[in-house]
Amino acid sequence: MKKNFVLLGAIIVLTQSCLNLKEINTFANTSDATLKTLDERNYSFTSSYIKYTISQTALGVTPQETSSNRFLPPTLKQDNAALKINQEADRVISLLANSLQAYLQGIAKLSAPDLVNYDFSKVGENLKGNSQALGLSKVSAADVDAGVKISKVLTDGIMSRYREKKLRGVMIDYNTDFQATAKALATALDALNENVRRDSAALFSRYAGVLGNPDLPMTAKLQWRQDYTSELTELIKKRTTIQRQIQAVEQLRTAHGEIASKLATNKLTSKEVIASLKQHSGELKSLFSSIQQLLK
Amino acid sequence: MPSHDLRQTSDTLFNAGNAINDRIRDEFFTLPFPQLHEMSNKAQELFMQSKLLLAQSVIELKEETQDNLKALEEANAKISAAIKTVAKVQQAINVAAKLVIVASNILTGNLKDIPKSAQDVLKEIKK
Numbered sequence: 001m002k003k004n005f006v007l008l009g010a011i012i013v014l015t016q017s018c019l020n021l022k023e024i025n026t027f028a029n030t031s032d033a034t035l036k037t038l039d040e041r042n043y044s045f046t047s048s049y050i051k052y053t054i055s056q057t058a059l060g061v062t063p064q065e066t067s068s069n070r071f072l073p074p075t076l077k078q079d080n081a082a083l084k085i086n087q088e089a090d091r092v093i094s095l096l097a098n099s100l101q102a103y104l105q106g107i108a109k110l111s112a113p114d115l116v117n118y119d120f121s122k123v124g125e126n127l128k129g130n131s132q133a134l135g136l137s138k139v140s141a142a143d144v145d146a147g148v149k150i151s152k153v154l155t156d157g158i159m160s161r162y163r164e165k166k167l168r169g170v171m172i173d174y175n176t177d178f179q180a181t182a183k184a185l186a187t188a189l190d191a192l193n194e195n196v197r198r199d200s201a202a203l204f205s206r207y208a209g210v211l212g213n214p215d216l217p218m219t220a221k222l223q224w225r226q227d228y229t230s231e232l233t234e235l236i237k238k239r240t241t242i243q244r245q246i247q248a249v250e251q252l253r254t255a256h257g258e259i260a261s262k263l264a265t266n267k268l269t270s271k272e273v274i275a276s277l278k279q280h281s282g283e284l285k286s287l288f289s290s291i292q293q294l295l296k
Numbered sequence: 297m298p299s300h301d302l303r304q305t306s307d308t309l310f311n312a313g314n315a316i317n318d319r320i321r322d323e324f325f326t327l328p329f330p331q332l333h334e335m336s337n338k339a340q341e342l343f344m345q346s347k348l349l350l351a352q353s354v355i356e357l358k359e360e361t362q363d364n365l366k367a368l369e370e371a372n373a374k375i376s377a378a379i380k381t382v383a384k385v386q387q388a389i390n391v392a393a394k395l396v397i398v399a400s401n402i403l404t405g406n407l408k409d410i411p412k413s414a415q416d417v418l419k420e421i422k423k
Contacts, residue, residue: 045351053344082348089351092358099368106375115379118386122393130400155389159382166378170371177367184361188354191303195350198310201317202343208320209336212329 021111021160023277024167024268027255028108030281034248034288035104038097038189040295041245043238045086045195052199054078093192096185100252103178110167116159124148164268175260182253189246196239203231241294248287255280299356306349313342391420 109115127144131137136144207228211221259280262273297305316339320332327335394417401410 045347045354048347049351053347085348085351085355089354092354095358095365096361099365102372103368103375106372106379110375110379110382115382118389120389120393123389123396126393126396126400130396133400133404134396135403155385159385163378163382166374170374174367174371177364177371180364181361181368184357184364187299188357191350191354194306194310195347198313198343198347198350201310201314202340204317205313205320205336205339205343208317208324209333209340212320212324212327212332212336214329 021164021167021268022113023274023281025108025111025113027259027277027281027284028104028111030284030288031252031255032101032104032108034252034284034291035097035101037248037288037291037295038093038245041241042295043192043196043242044093045089045192046083048195048199049083049086050078052202053082089188089191093185093188096181096188099181100178100185103174107167107170110163116156116163118152118155118159120148120152120155123151168263168268171256171260172263175257178256178260179253182249182256186246186249186253189242189249193239193242193246196235196242200232200235200239203228203235237294241291244287244291244294248284248291251280251283251287255284297352297356299353299360302349302353302356306346306353309342309346309349313339313346316342387420387423390423391417394420 124144124147127134127136127139128141131139131144207224210216210224216224255276259273259276262270262276266272316335320327320335320339324332394413398410398413398417400406401413
């Protein structure tokens with residue numbers, strides 16, 4: 001009887017840990033999905049270089065040209081060295097984001113509820129089918145089924161504990177590296193955000209140089225002004241998206257740091273850690289939704 | 297040059313360009329057009345250079361986080377190893393299921409079926 005209670009207690013404890021890994025799994029999946037929005041961004045250093053620096057810079061355009069042309073001809077030739085610098089900057093953003101994503105995807109895989117769902121049914125079937133030969137004729141089919149169920153619960157539980165231990169270890173040991181990489185990504189995105197500000201400012205300079213031309217007819221001036229307003233609106237939207245993405249990366253950094261620090265003194269299944277995971281998953285989810293809205 | 301310094305230089309050029317833009321904004325209706333045009337060109341040049349420095353500051357981040365990126369790869373390798381271990385348990389269960397048949401064949405003296413059942417165990421181990 002006493003043995004049964006001990007077994008029951010062990011089963012309850014072990015099955016509880018299976019449930020609690022859901023929170024870390026949700027957190028990792030939400031974080032991964034939020035970082036994935038970086039792939040969908042429609043503004044990059046390269047696109048800015050091609051669209052704004054090369055195609056729209058009005059350097060060297062004569063006042064005569066601005067008054068006679070509806071659209072300004074590109075005045076700069078593509079500089080391959082500059083293009084390469086911009087492409088490399090974009091690659092660095094992808095590299096930083098991909099490194100964080102790979103880590104979070106690993107955490108998500110290791111904590112996935114279906115990773116530990118061991119199938120003992122064949123063991124049971126073979127035991128029942130060969131019970132005579134194995135000298136198990138006194139063991140009923142119901143006993144074998146019960147044994148299979150207990151084996152499954154215990155193995156699932158033990159391996160969940162193993163996963164919990166590994167996840168905890170990785171999150172504590174690599175927190176500094178996660179923090180540094182996430183900070184670098186936020187800095188890189190901030191530079192991209194600043195790039196949009198420079199494009200907006202350059203647009204103003206460009207249009208001011210055109211609109212100030214006294215020979216330009218009023219109708220043309222109105223058209224140029226309309227172009228300026230619509231391009232500026234587009235850039236403002238891009239900036240808002242990037243700012244939200246920076247916010248998400250910062251949130252992710254804070255979350256990982258806070259969870260890792262709580263894990264130093266608590267288990268992954270403790271109330272404190274679970275509450276923290278739930279809170280940060282919720283905040284990231286809401287940031288993810290707002291980024292998706294902006295990307296539409 | 298470190299990323300931070302490149303960023304600061306970029307900001308300085310941006311501020312200089314903005315100062316020109318401010319003057320254009322304030323004196324748009326009074327400045328002679330050739331001067332306004334020249335100022336517009338100067339500001340655009342400053343913004344272009346400032347943008348290039350921003351891109352370069354991002355490139356420098358790669359060098360500055362190299363060790364952290366390597367460490368994250370190491371973390372991923374540890375996670376992958378743990379996932380493999382978890383998967384191996386199912387493999388062990390499958391081997392156990394096949395071993396039951398081998399044991400049964402041995403105990404009943406069913407010599408004809410022993411090689412096949414043993415081969416099934418080996419196949420499972422090789423998976």
